Amino acid sequence: MPEYPPLVKKLMKAYPGKITGYKNDSLVWFDNSKMQFDNGKKNRPYDSLISSPDVEDQFYLPYSTGAILSPKKNEDPGRVRNENFFKKMYGTTKKDVIANCATVMWLKKSLNQKILFSKINGANIQLQKVSDELDLLPDSLKKYLSPLAGTFNWRTIEGTNRLSPHSFGIAIDLSVKHSDYWLWQKTKNGELKYRNKMPLAIVKIFEKHGFIWGGRWYHYDTMHFEYRPEFFAI
Numbered sequence: 001m002p003e004y005p006p007l008v009k010k011l012m013k014a015y016p017g018k019i020t021g022y023k024n025d026s027l028v029w030f031d032n033s034k035m036q037f038d039n040g041k042k043n044r045p046y047d048s049l050i051s052s053p054d055v056e057d058q059f060y061l062p063y064s065t066g067a068i069l070s071p072k073k074n075e076d077p078g079r080v081r082n083e084n085f086f087k088k089m090y091g092t093t094k095k096d097v098i099a100n101c102a103t104v105m106w107l108k109k110s111l112n113q114k115i116l117f118s119k120i121n122g123a124n125i126q127l128q129k130v131s132d133e134l135d136l137l138p139d140s141l142k143k144y145l146s147p148l149a150g151t152f153n154w155r156t157i158e159g160t161n162r163l164s165p166h167s168f169g170i171a172i173d174l175s176v177k178h179s180d181y182w183l184w185q186k187t188k189n190g191e192l193k194y195r196n197k198m199p200l201a202i203v204k205i206f207e208k209h210g211f212i213w214g215g216r217w218y219h220y221d222t223m224h225f226e227y228r229p230e231f232f233a234i
């Protein structure tokens with residue numbers, strides 16, 4: 001690839017055929033339309049990052065795999081999302097997104113539940129691989145995997161007017177009963193205390209196939225997994 005910024009190269013590797021180049025500081029999309037990559041604003045406060053990020057801001061922190069650690073304040077790798085980027089990738093309306101979805105059979109052997117997931121970038125194929133591997137886990141871990149709390153759902157993120165990644169058919173929520181979510185926690189001084197019950201064995205299988213986990217966020221959402229291959233592209 002020519003002299004593209006390293007983060008642009010990651011996007012091109014993760015989304016081949018969707019992001020095809022880089023010109024005049026903008027991403028070039030499959031239909032030759034352009035999208036600003038970096039607006040040049042640096043060291044923005046977390047609230048403004050999360051509410052109005054450019055595409056480059058999505059990488060404000062690298063995503064780390066490995067042992068489950070308690071994230072530091074406002075460390076949410078993958079939670080900063082530019083809505084136009086996801087609309088361009090997966091569909092602008094509910095109808096468009098559905099047209100881009102395919103069926104995944106969740107836990108074929110033990111449950112065989114049909115769920116809708118985007119087929120853009122082969123996200124559905126990756127989720128099927130995840131599911132097939134999860135199916136091989138010991139029965140003691142199956143309670144985390146169903147009933148599912150949600151997959152495709154055109155909705156905003158609780159307490160915001162931003163579209164949830166569930167709107168784009170790239171996110172899946174496992175069992176609520178065995179999960180923790182930052183908004184459920186009553187804070188005394190505004191500081192969150194990290195909580196998690198999701199076993200690392202489950203997290204590892206998702207990450208292996210290009211999914212990030214909401215349990216690695218300060219604003220933890222431990223049932224939540226989201227297809228974001230750019231965080232694993234080298």
Ligand SMILES: [Zn+2]
Pocket residue numbers: 166171172173221223224225
């Ligand atoms: Zn979720």
